[in-house]
Amino acid sequence: MADILHRIGVEQSSPQKVYDALTTLDGLSGWWAEKTTGNPDLGGVIAFQFAAGAFDMKVTELDPGRLVRWEVVAGPPEWVGTTVHWDLRQEGDSAIVLFKHEGWREQVEFMNHCSTKWATFLMSLKQLLETGQGAPDPLDVRISDWH
Amino acid sequence: MADILHRIGVEQSSPQKVYDALTTLDGLSGWWAEKTTGNPDLGGVIAFQFAAGAFDMKVTELDPGRLVRWEVVAGPPEWVGTTVHWDLRQEGDSAIVLFKHEGWREQVEFMNHCSTKWATFLMSLKQLLETGQGAPDPLDVRISDWH
Numbered sequence: 317m318a319d320i321l322h323r324i325g326v327e328q329s330s331p332q333k334v335y336d337a338l339t340t341l342d343g344l345s346g347w348w349a350e351k352t353t354g355n356p357d358l359g360g361v362i363a364f365q366f367a368a369g370a371f372d373m374k375v376t377e378l379d380p381g382r383l384v385r386w387e388v389v390a391g392p393p394e395w396v397g398t399t400v401h402w403d404l405r406q407e408g409d410s411a412i413v414l415f416k417h418e419g420w421r422e423q424v425e426f427m428n429h430c431s432t433k434w435a436t437f438l439m440s441l442k443q444l445l446e447t448g449q450g451a452p453d454p455l456d457v458r459i460s461d462w463h
Numbered sequence: 464m465a466d467i468l469h470r471i472g473v474e475q476s477s478p479q480k481v482y483d484a485l486t487t488l489d490g491l492s493g494w495w496a497e498k499t500t501g502n503p504d505l506g507g508v509i510a511f512q513f514a515a516g517a518f519d520m521k522v523t524e525l526d527p528g529r530l531v532r533w534e535v536v537a538g539p540p541e542w543v544g545t546t547v548h549w550d551l552r553q554e555g556d557s558a559i560v561l562f563k564h565e566g567w568r569e570q571v572e573f574m575n576h577c578s579t580k581w582a583t584f585l586m587s588l589k590q591l592l593e594t595g596q597g598a599p600d601p602l603d604v605r606i607s608d609w610h
Contacts, residue, residue, distance in 0.1 A: 318465075318466065318468075319465065320578070321465075321467070321570065322578050323576040323579055323607060323609075324579060324606050325606070325608045410608050414575055415575065416575075423468065425470060427468055428468040428469055428470035428561055428563075431468045431578065432470055432582045435578070435579045435582030436582065436586070439606070442606070457586070459470075459471050459586070460472025461472045461554060461555060461557050462472070
């Protein structure tokens with residue numbers, strides 16, 4: 317099993333503001349995929365549509381301002397069954413975001429790609445909260461031929 | 464043991480050009496740390512000086528246009544003894560860069576930070592080769608309070 321890890325700090329922000337960007341369709345469509353639909357409440361399934369594919373995430377745990385957990389219930393075979401963990405806390409005037417995409421069965425090349433891509437989307441989340449403008453798909457940063 | 468993985472594609476480039484940016488002081492100072500000194504040849508030690516700290520990398524393996532391996536011989540305690548793997552290949556008009564920072568003893572929070580930070584430096588490498596201008600320290604992208 318292998319994991320993708322990341323950490324960002326969102327300046328002049330709060331864990332609650334990050335939480336809102338992770339748990340509302342409006343927030344999610346502002347930094348990850350413009351085409352975000354479904355139910356972001358506990359037990360609901362959120363559907364993310366990207367140029368390169370689609371994922372469905374089941375919301376398995378929510379603690380306002382502290383954590384969000386998703387389970388991938390549809391999408392690329394390497395993703396299905398993996399889990400996405402968001403842990404949030406305040407540090408000075410920054411909201412610290414600890415991210416983990418856990419449970420990859422193998423270290424395939426697609427995992428390398430997804431790790432870099434997650435980093436650029438986390439930077440998009442940071443930009444959204446700091447400037448009001450993220451870079452969600454299809455406006456996302458292109459990192460390679462795999463997009 | 465845990466690893467950091469990334470993958471980028473450098474457009475209109477070649478594995479040899481990426482290799483040059485990884486194996487010359489001029490190349491390395493163009494995307495990673497402006498203050499890069501030492502000996503980038505096989506068996507040599509390269510010293511990278513950042514605002515937030517410094518690392519020494521021993522060059523343990525070189526295969527022109529194909530791969531570069533480093534071993535961290537000085538730096539933060541979490542880094543010492545870990546290895547950095549660069550694998551390069553051509554795909555269409557892109558040079559594909561597979562990156563692995565291998566051998567972390569524990570999944571500490573600093574590993575999350577380094578994973579995101581590596582992604583932004585890989586994007587700096589891509590920019591350097593595509594535009595002639597990277598974002599090496601101290602001009603690097605700030606991702607959090609840890610810089």
